[in-house]
Amino acid sequence: MPVVTFKAGGADNCARVAGLPYVYIRTEAGGSVLPASCPHRGGPLNLGTPDPTGRRLVCPWHERGSSLSRLRRQVPAVRSGDTVTAVLPGPADADTELCHLPLSPALAAGA
Ligand code: FES
Secondary structure, eight states, rough: OOOEEOOOOOOOTTEEEEEEEEEEEEEEEEEEESSOOOOOOBGGGGEEOOOSSSSEOOOTOOOOOOEEEHHTTTTTTEEETTEEEOOOSTTTTTOEEEEEEOOOHHHHHTO
């Protein structure tokens, strides 16, 4: 599994491993690294919104909710200052690159 350090916000706030994006988000429950690709059909979870309970992240494409706790369990991570280091799924030698993905206001600010 690749261990990748990237920015918690702004430029290079996304790590792609074998083409799959991961971003750091902030919710009322705290910050965490999540897959930015919806498990339904790959919609942009980075543009999703927590539901009123704060337990599910609602995808903007088909409005399905994904469990935030399940998504968090997929990516162990620790934040230090403005960077985050995450253990991302995939083989250790998988292609990894940093990029930028926009976040919905709710995920950028921890609504
Ligand atoms: S792609 Fe996310 S709900 Fe369908």
